[in-house]
Amino acid sequence: MSAIMRKIDGSSYGGATLTRQEIIDHEHDVKDAVSKYLNFTSYSLFFPRSTDPDAEPPEPEYRGEDRELLLPLVQGGRMLAYFVVRDVTVQAPSVAPKYLAGIANAALEIIALRKHCVTDRLTGLFNREHFLSVLTRAVDRVKGCLVPGAGGLAACENTDTEMPTFSGNLGVLFLDLDRFQTVNDRYGYPFGDRIVAEVGRCLAEVCPGFAAASRYGNDKFAVLLPDANRRACFQLAEVIRESVEKLHFDDPVSGDRVRVSLSIGYASYPQALDGRQYGLDASEQGRIVLRKARRAAAVAKDMGRNRVFGYRDILEKGGRVLETLPLDRMAVSLGTTVGARVGQRFLIRSTISGRPADAALTADERISGRYPSMYKAEAVIVDAQEDIAFAEVLHLADAAWPVEPGDRLVLVTEQQSIFDTAGGTETRDEESGLLEFRAFMGRFEEYRGEGAFGLCIVKILSEPPESVASYRAHMESMTRHAATVARDVLGTEAVGGNYGLGGLIFLVPDVSDEALRTACAEIATRCESKLAVDVCAAGAVHPCLDFQPGETLANVRDALDHALLLPAPRVAVFDSVTLNLTGDRMWADGDVYGALDRYRMALELESGNSTARNSLAICYAHLGKLEEAREEFSTVLEREPDDVMALYNLGRVLHRMGRLEEARVAYDRCLAQEPEHIFSLVRLGNLSEREGNLDEAERLYLKASTLRGGETLAYRPLARTAWKRGDLEQAREYLHLALNANHNDAHAMYMLALLYMEGGEDPQIAEVLARQSAALRPERGDYLGVLVRALRAQGKDAEADQVAGRIPEA
Template sequence: MPPAARRPLSFQDLIRFQELVKPPLRKALGCARIDLLPPPGPGEPNQELLHNALQNGRAVLDLGGGRLLIPLLDGARPLGLLAAHGVSEAQLPDAVRPFLAALVETSLTLVRSRLAAQRDALTGLGNEAALDEALTSAAARLTQAPPTGRLALDGEGQGEGLTLVAIRAQGLAGWQERHGRNLSDQVLGELARLIGEAAPQALVTARVGQTFFMLLPGSVQAARRAAEALQRSASKLRLEGARRDPWPVSLSLGASHLGHRGAGPACDTAALLKLRAGRALLAAERTGQEELLFFQEIAEKAGQVQEVMPLDRVLINLGRMHGLTEGDRLAVREPGSPPQVSKAEVAVSKLGAEESLAEVVSLASPASPLRPGDVLRRLPPQDASAEEPGHRQSLSLPGGEVAVTLEQATGALERRSLMAVYAALCAAGEPLAAVVLGVEDLESVAEVTGRLGAEALLAGLTEAARESFGPAALLGRYSPEALAALLPGVEAEQAAQAAGATLDKMREQGGRPVRAGVAAHPRQGFTVEQTLYDAAKALVHAGFLEPYSVVACDAVSLNISGDAAYGQGRLAEAVAEYEKALLLKADENNVLNSLGVCHGRLGQMEQAAECFRRAREVAPQDYMAHYNLGLALLRLGRRDEARTCLERGLELEPEHADTLFQLGCLAQERGRTNQALNYLQRAAARADCKKAVHCRLGLSLAAAGQGAQAEAAFKEALKHNPRDAAALSGLAGLYLEREANLDIALSLARRAMQQEPGAVQHPLTAGRILLKLGRARQALDLIDDALERHPRERRLQELAELAQEAAQA
């Protein structure tokens, strides 16, 4: 690993610190817009001026584009270019050009200085300052999503966001103690290299002490894949100490994930991501897990008994910060035993922030007492009538007498008691309103002000709710960050007014923003048991609105809930939510669209098409309804109808990349090459185009005889997906036509055959290349194998005859 000070600059460095590079030139040239461009690749068309600027190291005026191209060089190595728009030739006398070069070098020196200040000297990765800056910047870019999604039937990138992964080598401290700092530094350097290779897409990689961090864009699944790649690479390292005793490298990995939208101010969101990743790492180390452990999985995968105490009590390593609530039940088993074999069951009796006390509810055998290190697994909630640990009070309710426990911090019902009260009220079947009041990002409050500060905030919310809702209200802890109010005999409008009064009191007090969700029974088509949960869904809906918003559960709330279930792959649950939303508003086109997408993903394409038709009738100007209906009809084989829908969608949104892509594919199928090229080139020019567009574009360009452009398109396709069989085979075919790079062409065709062994095009291409190379016997063997799978394929039969003749010649 080269020392940090000598690490060469990269284009990514310029992107990261572009505000150090652009302003001096913007001021010197008096222009409002300066773009940062990457160096053009070899052979890219229409890039002559960019190449000239980089090769000569001098600014070039692009008269046609109305811009000045300023090269950015690290020594003689091109980094990129600045394109300053609106610069005239009169501004560039000969004396100005050396001044521009000096200004650029000064800007690059500033970038190098900033990098040196934020780089770890040992590994070349970022230091803690770089990590914090990258976290805050990434969190600031997370945008508030619209309250209702616009799902596409072929949508990509569900569940995108940010994942921060914390990594530590197990046993490194002991290795350093035995063999000294030099060898442990070698380990850290090797790990830094492996992390960079496993996660080239990382927004930042950093080292803080013996802990590494990588910030990854994208989904949870993408982070798991990167972690698995890193574990595989690390397991192959075999480092030897001074006495040649080998040390197999094993990693512990913890992570925290944030979806598409932030949780409050960017600095708080960044601190929360970092805090949770660290907690997940500690939990993974404590339990010896080698797979990536996410913060939200700690309660299910990393719970342990810390200490066995008198009077059948145990101290456990889980608390409110891990999503635990008072009364939660946990199964206890010995380490290494099957998950279904439990030795005891415990229930949380005193909830702490990170540790809790639990009481033994049942013990399988007195001969197998609980021991420190026993593994915990959270159990699903019991029936509300189940016995509850702790001090009891009794409430007389319409549904009967209920024993309850009050929280010490707030005086409200703890979670399990709240659910027991709720069950009793539901059993009575009388009118009921429920309000859920949520404090925005309470966990970061606990991090800044401590547990007492967070509890004081909740206590203040409870007191404000008591004043607003009145003495008949039953208040209890719904979740670690939310309070619930159960209001027997109250209607939705009255409950919303009281919730608004509570939020007004909290606004006057200042502090964290609070929001509220409201639902009430009776509602046509809904049971009383859904009321509290629908209030919680309304609270999620309120989270998309301004602070101190009150939302009564409506079709939008249920649409958001359905979208959340859809994003997590729970399609049947999403369908149920969308159908309930339609009970509240039958003509909600976003809900109809989302329901159609779910049916499509479940393979129920006729139902999907019907939903999209209804969405189109409700909102005929919504291009997404036309697009999704077109896709459903395509999958039903009704191509003419599909093309009509897609064309109408394109009229409404002329630059929708996915519509252009689908129309381009349809034009390809019909042999209309020029039309396909028009659609696909327009789609490829869009930043949000499907990655598959490049392969399709390459096929059309090749059919049009534009070999150089087709080659560039195939290479772009392989950059995004190295396993794209059609692009591999298409590029091989281009090389064959040019009779150039035939060995490379054969390798590409064989890789295509490996990816799609059942496709006929790939052995055809490989066979022709083998014939061109004079290897007729190999070509004949390959074609004979393909004929066994495709005995009636005429093209293979003709190629087999040619190969037979060549082999006999």
């Protein structure tokens, strides 16, 4: 027991000093440790108004008349707070309090040790290992709502203050100090460490409380931003970049003033993933997103440093020419990992485009400006590999102005091209009879206005064995064999071309959807049975809805992405399901109107596509069009009365419309199909609570809390029912459990702050909680209001007036 009672030497944990917020966050852990040895019904924290760091910590004190025990929480010999236990009888008041204080401080020691294990000592941020574990948990948390249909949460829940919800997104920022090795070499590593530590402090200051900032290694940092889309990632990255740019450091030896800057890349989950990556586990998916954010940071450096670049922007404006090759070809810095695909067109921009231009008129007068955007050529990708691609020049602006390494690429659509779109000279492979891709595109340009046609892409997925001497030669051989199979199936009228390494593309005149689907399936089957080659076959037919002929190439690429998600045989023709998948991607990217348009198109092609109709209804609900959403969900249920997703979403819409009895029927029907449907349990609990039936509400909430994932949804409503019963200690317990389940539950923090205020306890703790809740949800006037009360209770009237001025008008 003497080991427990000793004073804690914080230096053994690297000086991992706990903050007031951390003590509040772990108050429940201290309570659990003490309650193993002492029975009590009430407890709270209390922060001393001021402490002398050199003074001896106070002794624990039992006040028998008040049945109150004060246990000082001490770390590293420094008094941090009191843990106050009420309604307690201590059998040995002269001895037991010291032992109980030792137990409480042992719990504090464990908390400090945990902090030390996850903290980078130089910056105070999370370390790399903990960041990766947090990222894995965050990815796992949103995997269930990658598309709007998943439980309906993505749209129907995000306006509800009664239930903590998630958008099904997260962002990862990767930060890299610019030219930092030069700073270390010139001024020394201790000076560099000082800069890294200050950048870490800056990150901790500007990142919101719910973000996880880490030192990833040396001069690199990573930030996880939960529940964030690309815009939120960009905004935070810009705030960080500007804040670091303002820092300066004075070298005491040379007298130099040193400034630093950051190149920042960001990527969003799940938008940054594609194809088979969705099937990987959460840990691997998290690392892929981080790697893509790191790639974006590298592009930011390549584009000139001290800037922010998104992973999804690399394809559009982050590519450059790496090397020029014979026959008007070039290697470019875009690969399939950033979305480069055969057939994409790029304008090639001169490196001087947009640069400052100045000249001297006289010795005393100068003029300046900027060079306009000057485009040298248009090129098309003919071979896309993982990290690089090869392109061919389609059109050259001036033969005397050649493409050079370093020239930039700008992705364009056919309609944006500034060059003549006529095709090039036909070049055909002698063995396979396939046109080079550029020549194929010329044939496509000539044909596409003549009537109905289809496009078919066949992509070889089989990898050559390791014993093969030449990867390219083997892939070209498989391509020629696959081309023979495809020609036998599609007929002599089909025009074939190369589609990158291991890919074929065919123009098939006057073909129907069903005939093209059958042909694609036959090609995949024959390649497997005759050649032992695994292929993916996709097609698209024109006319289709309102798509223009030139958009058929984009449609067949979407069908190829669709096919890659399927088990063998991987075959898809552009259809309602493909449109639904593209709508899901737009939804995940925050483009609600684009997604809505795709879901409508999907229903035009197939009115019975229940997934598309559910998703369309969720879009309507997200936009506040509740009656339209109700009609669409009802239509789904007319066809499929037991569709759990539609039942819950219909109930949620009716709930929001105030049609409560109808909502209850929908939730009950949902539970009849799926008895452990957490969200329906919580919603029915809401309705019972609203009617004053607290026993039934508590029963439903407790059942939800025992199910996987239910703790984040049910503990706060349980706290609310306990509060209504007058059981404030039970309410406090549930709120702590809610915060253990979700540390960023702003409403639980707000309720806990109210408990501390209304219970007449320490207003300092209420202030800490209220500040955190207001930081998470600054638009909530009630959160700011309790912060004002906590400040006034401490006599901080000037600061309270400032906060009161920020409360939005009702």
